[in-house]
Amino acid sequence: MKALDIEAVQAFVLVADLVSFTRAAEAMDSTQSAVSLKIKRLEDGLGRRLFERTPRRVRLTAAGELFLERARTLIAAHSNALDAFAAERRRLVVGISDHAVGAELPLLLQRVKRADPNLLLEMRVGSSRDLLAAFDDGALDAAVVMGHDAGRRGGEVLLAEAFGWMAARDFTHRPGDPIPLAAQSDYCGMRSMGVAALDNAGIPWTEVFVGGGVGTIAAAVSAGIAVAVLGRRVAPRDSIDLGPSLGLPALPPRDLVLYASLSDPVARQSLKTLAAAIRSTAG
Template sequence: MSTSTLDPELLRAFVAVAEHLSFTRSAERLNRTQAAVSLQVRRLEERLGVALFRRSTGRVEITAAGEDFLIDARRILTLNEQAIARLSNQKVIGRIRIGVMEDYGTKILPRLLADMAERFPFVQIEMEIGLTARFLKRLGSSFDAVIAMHPEGATEGELICREKAVWVAAADYTVEDINPLPMALSNPDCLFRAWALEALSEAGRLWRLAYVSSSLAAVEAIVRQGLAVTVVKGSMLSHGLRNVDPGQCLPPLPSAEIRLHRSKTLSPSAALAINHLVLRLHSMALGS
């Protein structure tokens, strides 16, 4: 086999291991044996002439070369899947139900769902936005796929991108100087709410819950009026809001990961459409 070509199956094995940092979990995702996945990764490393992973007992770490190659591998798979989708979209029929957090569901997914609707005209796409911690309990029954937020280092699902939790306030008000700090937050199941209150408590910063809503848009509207501070994803900073630098008057916050979870009972048509969605999400994360 020519060293100038890269087998997509080897790339899929590599990407799976890079996202899960586990040959066992990658094998489950790809429906292969662990030995088969390990062999495919070794073949890819031999073809490239570099080590993509550092392996030790019970631990897998991606190398610097592996991190760099992950970008190219995802791009190649994206082009491959898009070509297949264009040729086979007339054959894909059925319904896909997707659960996603509000900011992604209102700011990112609509563009991608429009693209999916064009490529798969006979697929009925349904989307529900809300707290994904609750959606994950309904994966397989109510949802075919859930795009959820997790603490950094999670292993469940397929990694889409990493997000930084940031404090935000109104662009024209220094609300962060008020004591106790007025907070506008989502319901208790929200990961950012838990992180914000834990960070404030550990820093000894007094706070009060000024506003609570399950709607992120409503929370941001209150913050935009200079009535409170909240926490959002760094990539989702809306007009009229500003990032409050941590360390001066507010404590630092952890990072999060956005991961896609698939139902174990996806139909072939749904799996093809979800694959296309995942690859488009990766493309957006890479800035393409």
């Protein structure tokens, strides 16, 4: 058996983690065809098929499952060997909008850490407005925020976030009553979007819960006490979009935008992995 190509092994692990050849290519700053070729050569060298591929799905074969943890160990050892000459530990400070992260946050962190085990990742979750201010002040290396400011340039659009009027499955609303809303403070962009949509449609509403973050808003939704404007991608898994059934106005999508200021190529690569992982949550 030939010696394993470490880049091919890295490509294999990224495809397995991101469940996508396209997202793995983004994380590696490569092309889908190049990643596919690396995987094909790795499979040929191992004499085993590692992935089952269909137009809509990628999944590990039994051989792929068996090889995955050993591949992770190999990559970690390779990274550790290279770090023998590193002057200092790499640090990456990233801010992410609280409207952009949900139950998948642990998975995002896991994927970034696996791609670079020696990276010191500092992550701050907050409002897009506060994170952009911190980024402009140099307190953040990168910020992943909702695109509110049409005049701001230089960001990379990661995905279009779709929003809905999210509520618990057993939520009930009597016709004619105001829509009970759960929202954040007045400066929250999502609150402003929802309230404006209701006002423009002439639909009465009342605020029944004010949260200190999207996590608390999601809790109010899951508790069945209110409806909230939340991204469908990050809304509680036990919630549904009641907009159509209640006759509520459609909500426009918002771009999720990455702003970055990095000179270290290794840190930039870790950020590419994070961006690809976020894109992979869109399905």
